[in-house]
Amino acid sequence: MKIQVGVSNRHVHLSHEDYKILFKDTKMDIRNNLKQPGQFASNLTVSIAGPKGVIENVRVLGPVRDYTQVEVSKTDAYKLGINPPVRDSGDLEGASLLTIISPLEQIEREAGIIATRHIHINEEIRRQKNLVGIKEVSLKIEGEKGGILEHVHLKDSKEAYFEVHLDTDDANAFLLKNGEEVEIIL
Secondary structure (H helix, E strand, O other), X not given: OEEEEEEEOOEEEEEHHHHHHHHOOOOOOEEEEOOOOOOEEEEEEEEEXXXXXXXXXXXXEEEEEOOOEEEOOHHHHHHHOOOOOEEOOOOOOOOEEEEEEOOOOEEEEEEEEEEOOEEEEOHHHHHXXXXXXXXXXXXXXXXXXXXXXXXXXXXEOOOOOOEEEEEHHHHHHOOOOOOOEEEEEO
């Protein structure tokens, strides 16, 4: 079965509390909606700093969450001088310490992770695609640098746009672009 690829660049999710510290009363306007229902890229960016470097213009995604999380690739981690764990969104156990810098303020948080490869799915899509009870799949990728990508988690939510999210390192390794299709293999 085919699935569309969404390439996920580095980004930041902020808790309501941390948003207020970093941006005070600045409104989080929607720059563009994302495919996942209710999710958007805001008009705001921050810089993220680690022991060895800084990455500027990192997009803040909305809406605010119950936690602050910075999703980076392994390549980003080298530049920052951190060693973040691979985690599902919201699982910050062992997350790397980063400084998040806005034009107004800065905070330090143990928030840096490399997001797991994951497919957004809901109960209805699971039934339609015969994926009930399955937690993980692999992807077969065609093309000049094709291959098999293993350990792709199925991420359940009430509303979901059926799409696989890969970070830039995974996508670049297989020469994949946003919107291309790959095949799910069980």
